[in-house]
Amino acid sequence: MQSSAALRGGPLAAAKHSGAPRCRRVTRVTRAVAEELKTVPFQANADHLQKWSNVSWRNYTALQQPSYPDQEEVDKACAEIASFPPLVFAGECRTLQERLAKCATGDAFILQGGDCAEAFSQFNANRIRDLFRLILQMSVVMMFGGGVPVVKLGRLAGQFAKPRSAPMEDKDGLSLPSYRGDIINGPEFTEAARVPDPWRLVRAYNQSAATLNLLRGFATGGYAGLDRVTKWNLDFMANSGEGKAYTDLARRVDEAISFMNACGLDMNSSVMKETEFYVSHECLLMNYEEALTREDSTTGLWYGCSGHFLWCGERTRQLDNAHVEYLRGIGNPIGVKVSDKMDPSELVALIATLNPENTPGRLAVIVRMGAKKLREKLPTLIEAVQQAGQVVAWVCDPMHGNTEEVQGYKTRRYDNIKAEVEAFFDVHEECGSVPGGIHLEMTGDNVTECIGGGACVSELDLSSRYHTHCDPRLNAEQALEMAFYVASRLRQRRERIQQEKESKGKSVMLY
Numbered sequence: 001m002q003s004s005a006a007l008r009g010g011p012l013a014a015a016k017h018s019g020a021p022r023c024r025r026v027t028r029v030t031r032a033v034a035e036e037l038k039t040v041p042f043q044a045n046a047d048h049l050q051k052w053s054n055v056s057w058r059n060y061t062a063l064q065q066p067s068y069p070d071q072e073e074v075d076k077a078c079a080e081i082a083s084f085p086p087l088v089f090a091g092e093c094r095t096l097q098e099r100l101a102k103c104a105t106g107d108a109f110i111l112q113g114g115d116c117a118e119a120f121s122q123f124n125a126n127r128i129r130d131l132f133r134l135i136l137q138m139s140v141v142m143m144f145g146g147g148v149p150v151v152k153l154g155r156l157a158g159q160f161a162k163p164r165s166a167p168m169e170d171k172d173g174l175s176l177p178s179y180r181g182d183i184i185n186g187p188e189f190t191e192a193a194r195v196p197d198p199w200r201l202v203r204a205y206n207q208s209a210a211t212l213n214l215l216r217g218f219a220t221g222g223y224a225g226l227d228r229v230t231k232w233n234l235d236f237m238a239n240s241g242e243g244k245a246y247t248d249l250a251r252r253v254d255e256a257i258s259f260m261n262a263c264g265l266d267m268n269s270s271v272m273k274e275t276e277f278y279v280s281h282e283c284l285l286m287n288y289e290e291a292l293t294r295e296d297s298t299t300g301l302w303y304g305c306s307g308h309f310l311w312c313g314e315r316t317r318q319l320d321n322a323h324v325e326y327l328r329g330i331g332n333p334i335g336v337k338v339s340d341k342m343d344p345s346e347l348v349a350l351i352a353t354l355n356p357e358n359t360p361g362r363l364a365v366i367v368r369m370g371a372k373k374l375r376e377k378l379p380t381l382i383e384a385v386q387q388a389g390q391v392v393a394w395v396c397d398p399m400h401g402n403t404e405e406v407q408g409y410k411t412r413r414y415d416n417i418k419a420e421v422e423a424f425f426d427v428h429e430e431c432g433s434v435p436g437g438i439h440l441e442m443t444g445d446n447v448t449e450c451i452g453g454g455a456c457v458s459e460l461d462l463s464s465r466y467h468t469h470c471d472p473r474l475n476a477e478q479a480l481e482m483a484f485y486v487a488s489r490l491r492q493r494r495e496r497i498q499q500e501k502e503s504k505g506k507s508v509m510l511y
């Protein structure tokens, strides 16, 4: 079994003793480490897995779990799900891990986005299609600007369970259990709706299966073909600034494709006609995750088959808790959310637990702390991870550190969201490390949940189309605007690296 070259004193240790400025030097080495550690798929070593099983999480404290009134009903619902087919196939998770490995070294970029909380009442084909095509649009914008592939990862087909800050919600003198996502209880503020219902688990499974079915159809059935790039604009965006900017860009892409066609490019190849699309959600509700944990017959590894990529939330990422115990043993690529409360040594220990063999593409660290704190805190986290020789994909979630209440609505300001993304790119530039992706709560719908952006949603507009059941999402126009900003930063980065290469007059590795 391979062990971490960096931790053994491989290329990273060698670099520590040469004289170049620290951050940049260490980051170049990150690529060398990543290349040396090409252990695909993820392999947890025997020691690591000795005490792990698909049920070992039960020996630990699981935070943020519902209190069901009848455990027997929970067991029945879970037994039913355990007898159902897996939602994803282990081989797909392994392919995703290979793609994510490239995001850790700057050779690709993650676009992860979707609802804060999927809802039973908002489940229909149009909503799935609109989010899917918004993600396609955003990825084209980012690929065009950044010149790197974009790994498309929906917060979708399983993003149902929500961790909450408070167990109870108070309104008009009444106190009721908080809404925890449609997989657990209902959003209506009534006593009956807030009782956790285990049969919601089965409904969430079925909705996820149907969502995935449609997504697979869109991804491979011709909808996502690059020859349709000019047709992805959402109707209500046709006359907006972002919609027009997209139309211009799509025309340029279309022209480039026509040119390549004239040069002999096969327009019917899968690269032109299909796309890869993966789904992800927070690994929160442990009974559900356990029921969908399956042993892969080809590798003998266990996979969380509720989604391709699962992440551990900021509220449940404690080293000695159930969620980390579960996630450390499954073979999927995984993520962990990190706020400003994270300590550098704690992060290094958490990464070592979740990715003991330092497998590239196994782990994304999703940072969410607000622009100001990010500028203060992220450099120390990056440095600690670099010093430990750990290969991770750094992802920016600019939503969860920027929530505020305005006129009784939970909202976020586009400017604050953008400021955090800007800070994320700036810090990586200063540290010479790699901005690996972006994680957004967003929707293809024309909602008014976040304030500002070119869409000019004002405080007074919040009430007009506020449809989220939990946190505010960027609407399609705001999300596309963000994609253009990210594309501009990816382009700058590409040009800077190119200039560095040219000024050195020799081939320098992209880092």
Ligand SMILES: O=C[C@H](O)[C@H](O)COP(=O)(O)O
Pocket (backbone or CB within 6 Å): 116, 162, 163, 164, 165, 166, 400, 470, 471
């Ligand atoms: O989406 C994430 C969390 O569930 C959400 O931010 C928690 O919000 P709360 O602080 O209102 O509980």
Ligand SMILES: C=C(OP(=O)(O)O)C(=O)O
Pocket (backbone or CB within 6 Å): 116, 163, 282, 312, 313, 314, 315, 337, 338, 368, 400
């Ligand atoms: C709850 C979430 O995030 P965090 O764990 O960062 O608060 C989320 O992404 O839905």
